[in-house]
Amino acid sequence: MMKSINEAYSHLAQKNYPIKILQFGEGNFLRGFVDWMINELNKESDFNAGVAVVQPIASGLIHVLSKQEGLYTLSMNGLVNGIPESRHSIINCIQKCVNPYEDYDDYLKLAQEPELRFIVSNTTEAGIAFDENDNLSSRPQNSFPGKLTAFLYKRFKIFKGAADKGLIILPCELIDRNGEKLKEIIKQYISLWRLEDSFSKWIDEHIIFTNTLVDRIVTGFPKDRINDSLDQLGYNDQLLVESEIFHLWVIEGPRWLENEFPAHKINLNVLFVDDLSQYRTRKVRLLNGSHTSMVPVSYLYGLDTVRETIDHEILGRFVKEALYEEIMPTLTLTREELEGYTYDVLERFKNPFINHYLINISLNSMSKFKTRVLPSIISYTRAFGRLPKKLVFSLASLIYFYKGDRNGTPIQLKDSQDIIELYNGLWSSCEPTKEGFKKLVASILSYEKNWGMDLNEIEGLTGAAAHYLYSIEKSGIAKAIEEVI
Secondary structure: OOOEHHHHOHHHHOOOOOEEEEEEOOOHHHHHOHHHHHHHHHHHOOOOOEEEEEOOOOOOOHHHHHHOOOOEEEEEEEEEOOEEEEEEEEEOOEEEEEOOOOOHHHHHHHHHOOOOOEEEEOOOOOOOOOOOOOOOOOOOOOOHHHHHHHHHHHHHHHOOOOHHHOEEEEEOOOOOOHHHHHHHHHHHHHHHOOOOHHHHHHHHHHEEEOEEEEEOOEEEOOHHHHHHHHHHHOOEOOOOEEEOOOOEEEEEOOOOHHHHOOHHHHOOOEEEEOOOHHHHHHHHHHHHHHHHHHHHHHHHHOOOEHHHHHHOHHHHHHHHHHHHHHHHHHOOOOHHHHHHHHHHHHHHHOOOOOOOEHHHHOOOHHHHHHHHOHHHHHHHHHHHOOOOHHHHHHHHHHHHHOOOEEOOEEOOOOOOHHHHHHHHHHHHHOOOOHHHHHHHHHHHHOOHHHHOOOHHHOOOHHHHHHHHHHHHHHHOHHHHHHHOO
């Protein structure tokens, strides 16, 4: 019978660290990103920090994590300077596992930890939200900000508002200005629950809410090949998590935070900055934007994954030219920073250990195109007085993608109901003429509910997108793409 990870690494399970980090979330991302960093800092520096993990919703993995005594394996796989590499780490920084839905008092007891300094969270984009039904007497509160407010209030009361018992909040939710929004909601609860002004002042003066940007693909538990993975490990680990090797954490806050979270000591890719907006824009446009713009083009071409796309002679060239010629020139960071990040993006796309399926990335493509690609189209047009051909071709391909057919095979479209109904109506009534396609494109571009504006107002966009759409319909995408590369 295969040994458990506890048996295989009992010496690591017995390692005790003082609890310095309270973590809301026990899912793949935090375990494959933040906990790994803490583990590395413990091994390679004098950080000496333990993590208490709180399950933020009623169902979760906290019981499994507790059974494994906080131990699990992180398998990191990717390309390093073009060479495939795999690394394995046993993570042992988690000291306590708490489910507030089963033992709320145990949760609040963590507020007494004298060395507690950081709070990290990843409760999904929907997690940072206000719930007017939450109150201080709830056991527990429904929302993450509600739970956090109750926790902070408990700490405030226990230590009588001591300045040295303040905390640093590092939210990892993928929303813009995540720390600021979390603080706004906590202030709402303070008002709703009529808590003391002195508590509100303590929050303002001694709780640091940072805005952060996280960047690492964490693919999670390898369900489809778990037996092979466990055979390789030689022990049973029900919380094995896989990720790429690349990692980046940008933290906007006071520069002295770098001394408290000394990632620089061991060369972790953690940046402490005064303003992360440029880094967020860089990631959204170069990484997410190239993902979103490649999907309809490559999928209609007949490819299925990101790696296939980058390795393809035509599609790889399309993506690279879009990145270097149409997206990068719209950004304001130095050329060196942009080229370095773009190199990393392309290397990550080529990762031979990850099958990143285009159809999965296509979820909610219309809203994704608005936030990830449209800003590049607008910025490029303003800067150069002409349209970026490849990004406009991607827009035309996206419209064709929502026709729902790939060479005779139905496409399983996944988007909001209004978007699906809009396309169904327009494609079913579209006349297969140049004028008919221009009318269809104009209707899509005028859908302000998605775009936030009428895109027909961008000079030349309607005609160019309609031209490419007609070309895809009449000649096929393989022929149509020749015009833009």
